[in-house]
Each structure stands twice: as C-alpha cells, then as structure tokens.
Amino acid sequence: MQTVRLVVRYDGAHFAGWQRQRGVATVQEALEDAVATMVGERVTVRGAGRTDAGVHALAQVAAFHSPRAIHARGWRLGLTSRLPPTVAVTDAREAQPDFDPRRASAGKRYRYLLHLGPIRDPMLHQRAWHIHGKLDLEKLRNEAAHLVGTHDFSAFRASDCERDTTTRTLFRVALVEGFMGRDDLVAVEVEGTAFLKNMVRVIVGTLVDVARDRLAPGTVVARFADGDRTLAGITAPAEGLYLDEVWLHPQWRLADDVLNLRPAYAEPLIAARLQALGADPRGLSGDPMVEAAFEGPRTGETE
Numbered sequence: 123m124q125t126v127r128l129v130v131r132y133d134g135a136h137f138a139g140w141q142r143q144r145g146v147a148t149v150q151e152a153l154e155d156a157v158a159t160m161v162g163e164r165v166t167v168r169g170a171g172r173t174d175a176g177v178h179a180l181a182q183v184a185a186f187h188s189p190r191a192i193h194a195r196g197w198r199l200g201l202t203s204r205l206p207p208t209v210a211v212t213d214a215r216e217a218q219p220d221f222d223p224r225r226a227s228a229g230k231r232y233r234y235l236l237h238l239g240p241i242r243d244p245m246l247h248q249r250a251w252h253i254h255g256k257l258d259l260e261k262l263r264n265e266a267a268h269l270v271g272t273h274d275f276s277a278f279r280a281s282d283c284e285r286d287t288t289t290r291t292l293f294r295v296a297l298v299e300g301f302m303g304r305d306d307l308v309a310v311e312v313e314g315t316a317f318l319k320n321m322v323r324v325i326v327g328t329l330v331d332v333a334r335d336r337l338a339p340g341t342v343v344a345r346f347a348d349g350d351r352t353l354a355g356i357t358a359p360a361e362g363l364y365l366d367e368v369w370l371h372p373q374w375r376l377a378d379d380v381l382n383l384r385p386a387y388a389e390p391l392i393a394a395r396l397q398a399l400g401a402d403p404r405g406l407s408g409d410p411m412v413e414a415a416f417e418g419p420r421t422g423e424t425e
Contacts, residue, residue: 124188126197127217128153128167129380133208134178135248135361141172149173149209153184156204160197161190170223170368171230174320176248176360180233181212183223183368183381213380226374228384229293229315232322233366234358236330239306250307251326251362255334259308262297262333266310268342269295269325272395277345277354278325279318288349291315291395293388295325311366313385315392320357328355 130153138146142154153167170183192200197214205211235250237243242252269292276288294313301307310329312322328345331337337355345354369384 123219124191125217125219125221126186126188126192127215127221127223127376128184128186128197128201128211129213130169130179130182130184131210131212132179132182133249134173134176136208137175139173139175139177140169140179140182149179149182152205152209153201154186156201157186157188159204160192160200161188163189165189168223170227171317171365173363173365174360177363177365178249179365181367181381182365183227183370185217185221185223215376217376218374221374223368226370228369228371229313229388230317230365230369231294231311231313231367232317233364234310234312234322234326235301235362235364236308236310236326237306238308243306248361251330251359253330253334257330258333258335259297259299261339262310262329265329265332265339265342266295266297268346269312271391272398273346274349275318275321275346276349277351278321278328279351280320280324280357281351283319285318288318290317290321291391293385293391313388315388323358323360323363324351324354324356326358326362330358331355 130149132149134149136147137149140149142148142150150167150169154165157167158164165186165188167184167186173179173182194215198211201211201214236257237246237250237252238257239252246252272289272291274288275290279285279288292312292314294311296311298309298311301309310326312325328337328341332339332341332355341354368381370379370381372383375381375383
C-alpha cells in the first residue's frame with residue numbers, strides 16, 4: 123500500500139467546497155474520481171482543511187492510500203489530466219505510511235483579496251471582493267493588530283459552528299497593499315494553527331466594516347470580551363478567500379520538500395499558550411498532539 127501526498131491548487135468558484143457531498147461537485151470527490159480511474163478502485167482522499175463553497179486553494183495538502191504503486195511524476199501528471207480544468211496537482215510524492223494531512227499540519231496561511239477599484243473588474247469575478255466606496259486602510263491595519271495572539275474567537279465564526287473549543291492562536295494578520303503589483307488590490311493575510319468555521323471571513327468582514335466606519339475602532343477587542351457574533355462584522359464573501367499555504371510539523375517533511383515548516387516567529391506565541399495551560403513548552407510546540415490539546419481536534423475545521 124502506497125501513501126501518496128498531494129499539493130492541490132483549485133478554483134473553488136464552481137465547487138460546493140472541499141468535502142464530498144451528495145449531488146454536488148466537490149474537490150474531494152473530483153480527486154477521488156481521478157484516483158479511481160488510475161488504480162481501479164475507490165479510495166478516500168483526505169485534506170488538511172475543508173474549504174467552503176466558493177473558496178479557492180493555492181496549496182491544499184491532501185493524501186490517500188493507493189493499492190497500486192505509481193511514480194510521483196505519474197501521479198502528478200495522471201491525476202491532473204483526469205481532473206476538471208479548475209483543479210491541478212502541483213506536487214505528488216510518496217509519504218510516510220501513517221501520514222495524515224490534518225495531523226501533520228502545523229498551521230495555515232489564508233489570504234483574502236479585496237478589490238478597491240471604482241469599477242468592478244470582470245477578470246476578478248469570483249476571485250476578489252469588490253468594495254464600493256471609501257476604505258480607510260490605516261483603520262483596517264490598526265484593528266487587525268489586535269487579532270494576533272491567543273484569544274476566544276467565538277464572535278468570529280459561523281452561527282452553525284459546533285466547536286466546543288473556540289480559543290485560537292493567530293501569529294500573523296497583515297495587510298498587503300499593491301498586491302500582485304496592482305494599486306487596486308489589497309490582501310489580508312491571516313496565519314494561525316487552526317481555524318473555526320468561517321473565522322477568516324468574519325475577521326475580514328469585521329475589519330472592512332471598521333475601515334468603512336460601519337463599526338467603531340476597538341470592535342475586535344470588544345468582541346473578544348463579550349463573544350457576541352451579532353455585534354461583529356459581516357461574513358465576507360467566499361469568493362475572495364484563498365487557502366495559501368499549509369505548514370508541516372518537522373517529522374512529516376520529506377527530502378527536498380516543497381512544503382515548509384511553520385515560521386519561526388509563530389513559536390513564542392504557541393509556547394506561551396502551552397505554558398499558560400500548564401504544559402512545558404520546551405520541545406512541545408512542534409508536537410501536533412500537544413498543540414491539538416489546547417485547540418481540540420481539527421476534524422471540524424472549515425473555511
């Protein structure tokens with residue numbers, strides 16, 4: 123049995139999300155269909171995170187167990203040729219037999235694109251949120267600074283999110299102006315160990331509402347205190363959200379890997395969180411089982 127690890131890029135506009143669902147097109151099912159044509163039987167393809175309908179991915183990490191051994195290049199080319207044109211496998215290689223994308227994930231970066239042009243751009247249709255009117259980027263940046271650290275994000279999740287543990291650690295929230303060399307494109311990048319359902323989209327919606335004076339500065343801090351979702355911002359549209367990168371714990375990286383370790387600047391925040399819970403942070407911040415203990419299992423993580 124061969125364990126195959128994939129890095130997958132997809133345009134989520136015409137998918138009902140990552141997770142397989144009856145009667146609708148999903149990324150997981152498209153991959154499973156493609157694998158089945160190569161090995162002659164159905165397999166389950168697991169992803170590092172479940173993106174919602176309309177959300178894109180530049181580097182989703184997935185894996186499956188194959189009854190047939192195929193060279194990495196064969197998997198990459200063979201699967202891509204069998205997938206819809208909006209999905210591609212950018213990397214494929216044999217992984218450790220017990221590799222699981224969720225357990226191996228040390229964190230993720232999500233990127234949200236805002237289009238600030240006065241006229242909508244058809245080339246950005248279903249790929250960015252077009253903001254009408256003035257947006258105070260300095261207010262947005264100042265409000266975003268309060269998100270970094272360990273907080274209770276219960277006010278920044280979908281109403282149907284069923285996670286019992288809502289404390290999360292974000293180690294970077296940044297505003298990138300002039301994204302891709304365009305003066306009218308702004309990216310909001312959010313990095314953390316794990317996320318609640320719609321968490322990034324509610325964060326972005328709240329930051330935008332503050333930046334256009336629909337919510338007062340200090341809304342983020344106030345919502346951490348009271349946990350009231352109704353007083354936070356709107357949920358930003360799915361179309362502007364991208365799963366940009368998945369980082370691995372050291373023990374799951376392969377030789378000459380295209381996937382990276384979690385950035386070093388994240389480690390002090392994670393170690394502080396472990397220490398606050400009474401755990402010894404020395405050597406534990408890279409242990410997925412220890413980190414999961416203070417955020418709960420990631421099986422329900424959805425963006």
